[in-house]
Amino acid sequence: MKSDLTSIKKVxxxxxxxxxxxLLIAEVVGEELKPFFETETIVRLGExxxxxxxxxxxxxxxxxxxxxxxxxxxxxxxxxxxxxxxxSALREAKNSGxxxxxxxxxxxxxxxxxxxxxxxxxxxxxxxxxxxxxESILVVDIGGxxxxxxxxxxxxxxxxxxxPLGSVxxxxxxxxxxxxQEKEWEKMVKEIRRWLVKIxxxxxxxxxxxxxxxxxxxxxxxxxxxxxxxxxxxxFVLRQEALKKQLLLYRxxxxxxxxxxxxxxPARADVILAGGAILYEAMKELQRASALISVHGVRYGVLYKxxxx
Numbered sequence: 001m002k003s004d005l006t007s008i009k010k011v012x013x014x015x016x017x018x019x020x021x022x023l024l025i026a027e028v029v030g031e032e033l034k035p036f037f038e039t040e041t042i043v044r045l046g047e048x049x050x051x052x053x054x055x056x057x058x059x060x061x062x063x064x065x066x067x068x069x070x071x072x073x074x075x076x077x078x079x080x081x082x083x084x085x086x087x088s089a090l091r092e093a094k095n096s097g098x099x100x101x102x103x104x105x106x107x108x109x110x111x112x113x114x115x116x117x118x119x120x121x122x123x124x125x126x127x128x129x130x131x132x133x134x135e136s137i138l139v140v141d142i143g144g145x146x147x148x149x150x151x152x153x154x155x156x157x158x159x160x161x162x163x164p165l166g167s168v169x170x171x172x173x174x175x176x177x178x179x180x181q182e183k184e185w186e187k188m189v190k191e192i193r194r195w196l197v198k199i200x201x202x203x204x205x206x207x208x209x210x211x212x213x214x215x216x217x218x219x220x221x222x223x224x225x226x227x228x229x230x231x232x233x234x235x236f237v238l239r240q241e242a243l244k245k246q247l248l249l250y251r252x253x254x255x256x257x258x259x260x261x262x263x264x265x266p267a268r269a270d271v272i273l274a275g276g277a278i279l280y281e282a283m284k285e286l287q288r289a290s291a292l293i294s295v296h297g298v299r300y301g302v303l304y305k306x307x308x309x
Contacts, residue, residue, distance in 0.1 A: 012079045013302040014070055016111060018046030018089040018144030019168050019271065020213050021063065023070045024299040025077055028307050033300070037077060038230070040213070041066045042267040045099075046089030046145050050172045055093045063099065067107055083302050085122075086113045088145030088166065116162030120148040122301025124157055127209050129304050130296050136206035140282055141297065142214040142275050144168035149282070151200040159200040165192060167214050167275030175274055179254050185277075192278055196285045208288045210238070211297040213268065214275030219293040220263035221246060228265075234295045240283045247276050 015022040025037040043062045045055065055063075067084075074082055090096040090113045103109050114122070123141040131137065136158070141148040145166040151159045174188035219236040220228060250258055250273040259266040283291060 010077065010079050011303055011306070012070075012074050012082045013299040014067070014082065014084040014109075015297065015299040015302070016045065016063070016067075016084060016086040016090065017212075017298075018049070018087065018146075018166060019044060019268075020144070021045070021066050021070070022297070022299050023073065024303065025074065025079055026303055031307055033303055033307065035300075037073070039070075039073070041069075042213075042265065044144075044168065046093070046168055048172070049089050049093050049145065050169045053093060054095045055089065055099055060099050060102065064102060064106060067103060067109060071107055071109060082109065083306065084109055084111045085298065085302055086111050087119050087298070088116075088143055091116070092145065116146065116148065117160065119146075119298060120150045120160040120162060121157060122298045122305065123148055123211055124150040124152050124160070124301070125155065125304050126296040126298065126300035127211060127294055128152065128155060130294065130300070131207075131209070133207060136202055136204050138200065138202060138206050138208050138286070140208065140210045140215070140279065140291070141212050142167060142210065142278050143212055144271070147278055149199040151202055151206070161198050161200065163195045163198060165195055165278050167271040167278070170274040170278070171271045180251055180273060185251060188274065189277060189281065192281045193285070196281060199282065199285065201286065208283070208286065208291045209294050210279055210291045211294045214272065215279060215291075215293050216295055217264060217268055217272055218243060218246060218276055218279070221261060222263070224262045226262050230295045233293060236293045237290050238293055239290045240280065240288065243276060243280050243283070247273065247280060250276065 012025045020040050021043050022040045027034040043066050045059050045063045047059050124139050127139050136153045139150040147165040148162045174184050216233050219233045258269040
């Protein structure tokens with residue numbers, strides 16, 4: 001993924017996930033990024049991939065339309081280079097090649113499908129470059145189709161694992177009633193715990209940092225934000241007890257009621273319970289009273305790797 005950007009002043013990265021497609025536009029100043037535009041669209045590209053292992057025509061259409069809008073935004077802002085990466089849904093879908101060809105033909109946008117290891121590395125890089133911490137960091141990246149747990153120090157990953165735990169994946173697999181039934185919830189939690197024995201359990205002091213849409217949404221709800229305000233969400237400390245109360249709230253409400261909760265995007269209301277459960281169970285497994293929330297993620301890591309690999 002290395003690229004010479006010494007003569008380029010304005011770049012963009014697009015993170016094509018299972019649930020969300022995100023755009024970051026930034027200026028390059030030496031080896032630093034100066035972000036000045038970000039947006040996300042909940043596309044549900046991976047809708048149904050859990051069961052059928054294919055991208056539906058409707059999901060692909062939504063993906064192409066969103067990418068077209070992003071490219072127009074990049075054009076208006078004078079972006080010189082665009083880097084697009086795809087994660088879990090595009091790794092798993094049997095027909096992801098059809099989507100890649102369509103985007104290439106219609107939009108002239110190449111997409112690189114990255115491995116679980118590369119996704120973990122980019123998430124970790126995004127966090128450590130921002131925090132510049134001297135102690136170890138465990139990054140938790142909860143996506144729609146997978147969750148990455150990455151332990152490292154400085155710029156170096158020490159241990160990492162990518163697990164098939166995702167907000168969309170587990171909603172489709174377990175949480176099919178409205179409101180969620182107790183037996184569905186218990187079955188899902190049991191499955192999450194079964195996977196979590198595989199995550200890194202650091203012996204040295206470390207910080208736990210959660211990235212991506214589930215984590216930032218939980219922080220927004222905790223603060224009752226009517227609009228997404230990155231400055232209030234970035235580096236917010238989410239306590240385990242507060243998260244537990246949120247999960248109880250979501251379980252007690254029907255989907256239409258959840259959509260009215262301040263801080264919770266209506267488009268994310270159906271999958272927030274599964275995503276929140278993954279983070280909560282991870283905090284319990286690791287005996288962490290709190291987690292730091294970061295608005296940075298793969299899209300930041302992509303550009304950091306380009307400008308200062």
